[in-house]
Amino acid sequence: MIAHVKPLGSLLCGALLACAPMIAQSQPKVGLAHDQEMARVQLQAMANQHIDSARTAVAVLEKDPLMTEALRWSKGVFILPSYRRAALAVGASGGTGVLLRKRDNGSWSAPAFFKLGTLGIGLQAGVEAGPFVFVLLNDKAMQQFLQRNSFSVSADAGLTVRNWQKVARGTVGKGDVIAWSSAKGIFADVAAVSVDDIRYDEQLTNAYYHRTLSAGDVLADRVSNDQAQGLQQALATASAPAP
Structure with missing residues (x-):
C-alpha cells in the first residue's frame, strides 16, 4: 500500500495558517509587556534623579548649624528638591519629594516618594524654586505621612510648622516641623508655612523597589535600594551629634 505524502510546502502553509490566530493574539501581549517595562525603567530613572537631587539638598542644608541641630532632634525628614507654582490656568503646581525616617541609632530608613500639590509660601505663579526640606520633629508629624488619602502639613492639620528663618537658637526642638529652603529670602515674609495636597506616590515607589509597597513598608525597613545609600549617609x- 502506497501512502500519499503531501508536498512540504503545503504542509508548512497549513501549519502557518493554523498558528496565525495564536501569533496574532501573542503580539499584543508582547507589545504590552515591552511598554510596561519601558515605563518602569523611565519611572526608576526619575526616582533615581529625585534621590540624587535630595542628596544635593542635604549637602547644602548641612552648612547651616541651626538645621543640623534640627536634624539631631528629628524623627524624620521630607525633602522636596524642587517645586513649581504654575501660572494661572497653565499646567499644574507641585513637585515630588522623598520621606525618610530616622532610626533610633541615628541611621536613616530607605526613602518613600510623595507627590505635593501646594506649597504655601507665597511663591509667584510660573516660578520654580527649591530645594525645600521639612524636618519632622516628632511622631505626630511623621504619622501625618502614613495616611492613605491626601493630607496636609499645616496649622489646619494640627501641626506647628515653623519658618527656619524665625527659629531662634535654643528653641529648635519646639513645634512639629521646621521648614527650610536654600533659596534666599523665600520665607522672609512668611509667618506660617503650609504644605497641602500631599499624596503617597505608590507608582514611583514601586518602580524604585521593584515591588508593591505602602509608605509604612518602606519606613519600617522592609525594603532597601543601594542607590539611596548616598542620601542615607548624607x-x-x-544629623550626627556635635563633637
Whole structure:
C-alpha cells in the first residue's frame, strides 16, 4: 500500500495558517509587556534623579548649624528638591519629594516618594524654586505621612510648622516641623508655612523597589535600594551629634 505524502510546502502553509490566530493574539501581549517595562525603567530613572537631587539638598542644608541641630532632634525628614507654582490656568503646581525616617541609632530608613500639590509660601505663579526640606520633629508629624488619602502639613492639620528663618537658637526642638529652603529670602515674609495636597506616590515607589509597597513598608525597613545609600549617609552625617 502506497501512502500519499503531501508536498512540504503545503504542509508548512497549513501549519502557518493554523498558528496565525495564536501569533496574532501573542503580539499584543508582547507589545504590552515591552511598554510596561519601558515605563518602569523611565519611572526608576526619575526616582533615581529625585534621590540624587535630595542628596544635593542635604549637602547644602548641612552648612547651616541651626538645621543640623534640627536634624539631631528629628524623627524624620521630607525633602522636596524642587517645586513649581504654575501660572494661572497653565499646567499644574507641585513637585515630588522623598520621606525618610530616622532610626533610633541615628541611621536613616530607605526613602518613600510623595507627590505635593501646594506649597504655601507665597511663591509667584510660573516660578520654580527649591530645594525645600521639612524636618519632622516628632511622631505626630511623621504619622501625618502614613495616611492613605491626601493630607496636609499645616496649622489646619494640627501641626506647628515653623519658618527656619524665625527659629531662634535654643528653641529648635519646639513645634512639629521646621521648614527650610536654600533659596534666599523665600520665607522672609512668611509667618506660617503650609504644605497641602500631599499624596503617597505608590507608582514611583514601586518602580524604585521593584515591588508593591505602602509608605509604612518602606519606613519600617522592609525594603532597601543601594542607590539611596548616598542620601542615607548624607543625612546620617548631617544629623550626627556635635563633637
